[in-house]
Structure formats: structure tokens, C-alpha cells
Amino acid sequence: MQRGLTRGVQGCGYARGSMTPPSAAPAARTALPRLRNFHHQVLDALGARIVGGGYAEGEQLPTESQLAESFGASRLIIREAMKSLAAKGLVSIRPRTGTHVLPRGEWNLFDPAVLGWHAERPFDRQLIADLMELRQAIEPLAARLAAERATSDEIAAIRQACDAMASAARRSDYIEADLRFHRAVVQACGNPFMVQLATALSAVWKMSFQASSGGWGPDAQAMALHQRLSDAIESRDAPAAQAAVLSLIDRATARIDGSAVDRSR
Secondary structure, eight states: OOOOOOBBOTTTTBOOTTOOOTTSOOOOOOOOOOOTTHHHHHHHHHHHHHHTTSSOTTOBOOOHHHHHHHHTOOHHHHHHHHHHHHHTTSEEEETTTEEEEOOGGGSOTTSHHHHHHHHTSSOOHHHHHHHHHHHHHHHHHHHHHHHHHOOHHHHHHHHHHHHHHHHOOSHHHHHHHHHHHHHHHHHTTOOHHHHHHHHHHHHHHHHHHHHHTSSOSOOHHHHHHHHHHHHHHHTTOHHHHHHHHHHHHHHHHHHHHHHHHHHHO
């Protein structure tokens, strides 16, 4: 019988029910209720372990039958999970030679699940720095173009997201509104290639926003900067919009650095 998984297993930060790590010898298991999303739970366990270093680059994963036994899952579910990992660039599946972990340079870092597995690891200053550099490369130009090209409906969407941030009473609501705000700015830039990037950037934004809002509470400076960016786009002031988004990214970086110091104490 297939079983549910719970957080915290050896080697990847997960202890999923009575599941043993896939590299360990199978032990007696307690049957748990069958879940409809069991495929996603197996995928999540394996993906988190790979990203967390439980399986090294180039290492061969246990066989399909070994993984099926370890997870208490069917071989079909294991096979589908492996296909999903391959689609995310984490593993290579080859007949006869088995499944191997690919180099990190081949992982799809824009995939929300891959970024989510990174977020579950201990704070990675370099990863966050890389994400901020990406934001600095894309968002200032998008904001400048949005100020020049945004339609009235797109300006309204930016304003509504900004208002939702100001009225958010919970951290989750604030992050969701923050995502909508930055997505709306990029979507208003009028460049179809950059607009498509908004979908990929959503995972990047979410990870950086979660890192920068760790100590949840009012951040008047950040809110004022969002308001300044919204006003600049509405007033068609392209230089002001570009400056505002750069200040926003700098503010987020400072908040993340402060949170990192707190974690180290």
C-alpha cells in the first residue's frame, strides 16, 4: 500500500513516515493511507535529497525496484518521478547504465520545485546573491519600459497589487501581493520576451521575497519604494521607475543580509 510522507528524512531534511532513505536497506514499514498526490511526494523527497547533496553529482541512484521498496510505492510511481526529475534537469536516465545525478550547471534553476528545494537548505548567501544579480539585470529595464508603455489596465493592476501589499495582515498575503506587483510591472513592459520571463522569474521572486521578509513586520521603507515605483510608472517617469526598482532590490538585499546575521547568532 502506498503511504504518505512527512517532513524530515535522513540526508535531505525529510523524515517521511516510516520510509527509509533510498540508499538504505529496506526496513519494516507501517502502512499509511494512500494519497492521490503520492507521486509528488516521492518526487519531492528525491528532488530535495539531490539538491541537498544527499546524492552527489554523477552518483547513480538506487534502482527502480530498490526505490519502490524503500518508498513503499509502485514502480510506475517511481518511474514517473524519475521522468519529472529528468525534465527538471536533475538526472539522466539511460538504459543499462541507470539513473545518474547531473551536474548542477544542467539543473533548471527557474523551475519552482528546484528553487523550492534550494530554499529548504541552510541559508545560501551565494544563491541569494545570484538571484539578486538576476533581478538587477532584468527588472530595472522592465520598469523603465513599463513607465513608457503600460496600458491603463496594466497600471491599474500594478496599483491594485501595491494596495494589497499595504493592507496585508499576514506574511503570506504580503508575499503573494508582492509577487503580483513585480509580475505586473514586467508584464507591462511590452516586450514579449521579457513578459515570458515573468513566469520563470516568479520562482526567483518568491524565494528572494521569502528570504527578505523572514522577520515579518511592517517595512515602511520597502512599502514606500513600491509606492514610488507604482507612481513613477503611472506618471510615465521612466528614470524614476528604474531608480525605484533598483532601490527596492538594494533594500531587499539589505534585509536578507540582516536576516543572515541574525541566523548566525
